[in-house]
Amino acid sequence: MDQSPPSSTLYPAMALMDYMHAPTVGFYYLGACAFSLCILQKARSIPDKRRRGIVAFMFAILLAYIGEVLYYFSRSIAEQDYEPPKPAAIRCLGSILVWSPLAYSLWSSKSLRWHAYFGAFVLQFAFEITTFLVSAFSIPANDRQKNVPFVIEFIRAFASLFLLLDAFVVLVTKQVETSTDEERQSLLGKPTDGSATQNFNGTYGAISQDTSSDDEEAAPKDDRDKDVKAQQAKRLEEEGGWLGYLKGFAVFLPYLFPKDDWKVMACLGIRLVHMLSERVLNLLTPRQLGIITNKLQHSYETKSGVMPWKDIGLWVLFSYINSYAGLGFMDGIADLVISNSAYRRITLLAYKHVLGLSMDFHTSKDSGEVLKAVEQASSLNSLIEMVLFDISPILLDLFTAMYYVTHLFDAYMAFIILFMGAAYITIGWYFTTLSQPKRRDYVEKQRTESSTVNETVHNWQTVAYFNRLVFEHKRYAENIINTISAQYAYYFRSAGGHAAQDLLTTVGFAGACVLGMSQIVTGQKPVGNLVTLIMYWHTMTSPLYVLSYSYRHISSSLIDAERLLQLLNTKPTVADQDGAKDLVVHTGEVEFKDVDFHYDERKLIIKGVNLKAEGGQTIAFVGETGGGKSTMLKLLYRFYDVTGGSILIDGQDLRSVTQSSLRDAIGLVPQDPILFNQTIRQNIRYARLEATDADIEDACRAAAIHDDILGFPDGYNAKVGERGVRLSGGQLQRIAIARVLLKNPKIVMLDEATSAIDSSIEALIQQAFRKLSQGRTTFVIAHRLSTIADADLILVVEKGEIIERGCHRELLLREGGKYKELWTKQTAGHLATPASEVDSTKGEQGAAGEESKLLVDLTTAGEGEATGTGTERRDDDQGTVGKRR
Numbered sequence: 067m068d069q070s071p072p073s074s075t076l077y078p079a080m081a082l083m084d085y086m087h088a089p090t091v092g093f094y095y096l097g098a099c100a101f102s103l104c105i106l107q108k109a110r111s112i113p114d115k116r117r118r119g120i121v122a123f124m125f126a127i128l129l130a131y132i133g134e135v136l137y138y139f140s141r142s143i144a145e146q147d148y149e150p151p152k153p154a155a156i157r158c159l160g161s162i163l164v165w166s167p168l169a170y171s172l173w174s175s176k177s178l179r180w181h182a183y184f185g186a187f188v189l190q191f192a193f194e195i196t197t198f199l200v201s202a203f204s205i206p207a208n209d210r211q212k213n214v215p216f217v218i219e220f221i222r223a224f225a226s227l228f229l230l231l232d233a234f235v236v237l238v239t240k241q242v243e244t245s246t247d248e249e250r251q252s253l254l255g256k257p258t259d260g261s262a263t264q265n266f267n268g269t270y271g272a273i274s275q276d277t278s279s280d281d282e283e284a285a286p287k288d289d290r291d292k293d294v295k296a297q298q299a300k301r302l303e304e305e306g307g308w309l310g311y312l313k314g315f316a317v318f319l320p321y322l323f324p325k326d327d328w329k330v331m332a333c334l335g336i337r338l339v340h341m342l343s344e345r346v347l348n349l350l351t352p353r354q355l356g357i358i359t360n361k362l363q364h365s366y367e368t369k370s371g372v373m374p375w376k377d378i379g380l381w382v383l384f385s386y387i388n389s390y391a392g393l394g395f396m397d398g399i400a401d402l403v404i405s406n407s408a409y410r411r412i413t414l415l416a417y418k419h420v421l422g423l424s425m426d427f428h429t430s431k432d433s434g435e436v437l438k439a440v441e442q443a444s445s446l447n448s449l450i451e452m453v454l455f456d457i458s459p460i461l462l463d464l465f466t467a468m469y470y471v472t473h474l475f476d477a478y479m480a481f482i483i484l485f486m487g488a489a490y491i492t493i494g495w496y497f498t499t500l501s502q503p504k505r506r507d508y509v510e511k512q513r514t515e516s517s518t519v520n521e522t523v524h525n526w527q528t529v530a531y532f533n534r535l536v537f538e539h540k541r542y543a544e545n546i547i548n549t550i551s552a553q554y555a556y557y558f559r560s561a562g563g564h565a566a567q568d569l570l571t572t573v574g575f576a577g578a579c580v581l582g583m584s585q586i587v588t589g590q591k592p593v594g595n596l597v598t599l600i601m602y603w604h605t606m607t608s609p610l611y612v613l614s615y616s617y618r619h620i621s622s623s624l625i626d627a628e629r630l631l632q633l634l635n636t637k638p639t640v641a642d643q644d645g646a647k648d649l650v651v652h653t654g655e656v657e658f659k660d661v662d663f664h665y666d667e668r669k670l671i672i673k674g675v676n677l678k679a680e681g682g683q684t685i686a687f688v689g690e691t692g693g694g695k696s697t698m699l700k701l702l703y704r705f706y707d708v709t710g711g712s713i714l715i716d717g718q719d720l721r722s723v724t725q726s727s728l729r730d731a732i733g734l735v736p737q738d739p740i741l742f743n744q745t746i747r748q749n750i751r752y753a754r755l756e757a758t759d760a761d762i763e764d765a766c767r768a769a770a771i772h773d774d775i776l777g778f779p780d781g782y783n784a785k786v787g788e789r790g791v792r793l794s795g796g797q798l799q800r801i802a803i804a805r806v807l808l809k810n811p812k813i814v815m816l817d818e819a820t821s822a823i824d825s826s827i828e829a830l831i832q833q834a835f836r837k838l839s840q841g842r843t844t845f846v847i848a849h850r851l852s853t854i855a856d857a858d859l860i861l862v863v864e865k866g867e868i869i870e871r872g873c874h875r876e877l878l879l880r881e882g883g884k885y886k887e888l889w890t891k892q893t894a895g896h897l898a899t900p901a902s903e904v905d906s907t908k909g910e911q912g913a914a915g916e917e918s919k920l921l922v923d924l925t926t927a928g929e930g931e932a933t934g935t936g937t938e939r940r941d942d943d944q945g946t947v948g949k950r951r
């Protein structure tokens with residue numbers, strides 16, 4: 067008696083339904099999960115009791131499929147001429163493949179996207195009940211109980227019904243609690259620090275464990291990525307899901323694929339053509355070899371001696387086109403052109419953007435983060451390339467392979483490949499998750515090891531002072547051992563994964579070949595089909611590796627892209643207004659009108675400052691540290707915009723002129739000048755790129771640095787070291803002064819410009835300044851009051867306010883005044899000159915001309931004490947080694 071399920075034998079349409087059963091349920095579930103992930107549908111938790119019930123029904127269904135497969139298998143062994151009904155067998159095998167992970171995930175996950183399960187249960191019930199009813203109607207009533215597959219179908223149909231009812235109850239029951247969405251985490255990993263979860267109840271994008279790229283800095287990278295991940299999670303939440311989130315990256319598309327750049331577009335076309343042709347040729351080349359084999363076989367059998375030249379020619383042609391010597395070469399070049407173009411455009415975009423951002427950004431951001439964002443701007447390109455040219459073709463390949471091997475042999479072969487693919491990816495995912503903590507530990511240990519070396523080599527003197535050589539040696543040896551142990555731990559897990567994957571492919575290959583051979587020996591298929599399969603095998607299986615690890619690369623690239631997006635979304639707080647005009651400087655008159663300013667709105671730093679500097683005047687700011695003097699200069703330079711009032715230069719509000727013209731008009735000698743690691747000449751020329759060597763030397767003479775420079779072995783071509791580390795503090799400052807002299811601006815700002823300069827050198831510099839300030843509006847910040855005694859206006863700044871103003875003489879006459887107090891402090895014990903005498907001295911100086919007007923150096927005995935600031939430096943001006951650092 068034939069006990070095959072009548073549904074498939076009687077109705078060809080039912081055979082098709084059998085084949086479609088498992089793929090429909092499986093793909094529906096995957097699609098529904100992907101969809102709800104994209105729209106960030108909330109996962110929900112299911113009460114344990116109900117979950118157990120549902121899992122029990124799922125196991126019943128699974129067992130029923132396994133039972134049916136075993137039945138067919140045992141019968142085909144027991145009865146020689148029995149052949150199991152292929153559609154039914156495939157339906158059972160496919161369903162086992164689908165229901166096993168489904169049941170496992172339901173069992174192991176605390177919270178689920180129930181719609182995806184419910185839909186799968188509906189489909190399952192629909193298929194099962196149809197199969198069962200068709201069988202019931204087609205099998206005579208008396209035979210039904212003896213027909214094993216029918217009985218199993220009956221059990222499955224009922225289990226599916228109960229499963230559906232149970233699932234429906236869950237669906238309509240009020241949600242018990244919204245919990246963390248594990249599946250949502252799994253794409254990007256589980257949170258390790260809770261940084262992303264702090265702000266958001268969901269954990270979207272709380273990437274950590276699976277996001278690390280293969281670079282060896284995974285652990286520190288994780289730390290650095292924390293903020294970016296939190297931002298990513300926030301944006302995901304705001305955008306309502308992955309679709310919206312990914313749309314945010316669309317702003318980069320014109321940079322990655324610029325429509326106006328025909329070269330890039332042509333290269334993109336080449337890549338797409340290559341991608342499609344590769345898909346076709348991946349199939350045609352092994353197929354052609356199969357055809358040749360069949361023809362050779364025929365020639366051998368008939369002893370015809372005919373060579374299939376045409377087919378051989380085609381095979382060679384296909385192989386050539388598909389090789390790197392053919393389309394691959396062009397694809398490689400096109401890839402390079404696209405990547406380089408994207409790299410150039412996006413990196414420049416990020417670089418320009420960063421340099422255009424305001425000071426508040428640069429003072430608040432970790433520079434390492436910013437540099438990373440600029441450097442890794444190209445990761446966006448690799449992300450798109452990976453999705454477009456690696457992953458999408460693989461999926462296409464897998465579908466084609468399924469169809470083609472079914473055509474070559476039968477659906478069993480397709481099942482073997484599908485099973486192998488699914489198992490391969492699962493193993494890859496499982497072992498990656500397993501080895502990730504070990505990998506992080508290994509990287510962490512490596513980092514400790516190398517930082518130990520750095521630390522001790524840099525602090526060699528400390529090690530020597532305390533005679534800790536043996537101690538350090540032992541510490542380093544321990545670190546090495548720790549690194550090696552961590553490496554073993556990581557290696558065993560990850561190698562275990564590779565071994566399991568290789569075992570799977572080997573067994574899968576052997577199984578597929580045996581199945582193929584069995585059909586050849588029975589004459590069902592020609593030998594050529596097996597040759598095609600063997601040749602095709604590599605094409606089918608090699609992308610599996612890419613697929614099983616690609617999610618890590620994707621999430622890591624997404625983090626880099628997110629970092630870049632955040633950077634580019636940061637707008638400069640100081641920006642040119644629409645239609646801003648260039649600043650036109652006539653006399654250089656500067657006016658502060660009721661200026662207020664705060665860095666943080668909780669604390670006002672500058673409070674209602676009013677001041678007016680006529681063109682050509684010298685204005686000095688003095689006062690205690692932290693009073694707001696430098697801030698005022700920053701406001702004048704428009705590093706920040708005032709938060710109240712206005713600043714005018716020759717009647718033009720700074721906010722209405724372009725920043726570029728403003729910065730051209732102002733020269734600044736900062737407190738702590740920083741140079742590029744280039745030659746002295748290049749550093750000075752930076753102030754005026756078209757300056758001649760003679761101009762540079764003149765400026766250096768005026769800044770009293772020319773002779774020092776000539777004293778260096780390489781003179782003006784001497785390299786200054788990173789940030790000017792090879793120069794002494796005094797030399798550095800004089801070079802900064804030379805730069806401003808070379809720039810020759812209308813307005814000059816000197817922030818503690820002479821603080822690091824020896825008194826003898828200072829005399830020369832003061833002269834240079836006097837020259838510079840002639841006809842220019844000059845703002846000076848000084849703690850050494852002697853240096854600004856002849857300023858036209860001295861402003862005493864305290865807690866953001868101007869508490870005193872006037873010239874040196876007027877301020878000294880003010881009894882109980884702050885300026886007088888400061889002056890007395892600075893002069894105490896060194897020059898017991900009463901104010902009146904100082905005045906008379908000044909008067910004499912005035913009579914004697916300008917010669918030493920600014921040179922009343924009263925600070926010879928202890929700067930810190932004199933100013934009370936402790937900020938000034940007294941470097942040996944002749945030194946050439948970086949004493950400042």
Ligand SMILES: Nc1ncnc2c1ncn2[C@@H]1O[C@H](COP(=O)(O)OP(=O)(O)OP(=O)(O)O)[C@@H](O)[C@H]1O
Pocket residue numbers: 429665666671690691692693694695696697698937
């Ligand atoms: N970027 C910033 N963000 C927040 N606060 C800042 C910033 N820069 C300066 N401040 C604060 O503003 C106040 C004024 O600082 P500022 O540098 O203008 O003082 P100063 O009078 O020039 O001091 P010094 O004489 O020591 O250079 C200080 O309290 C300082 O802490």
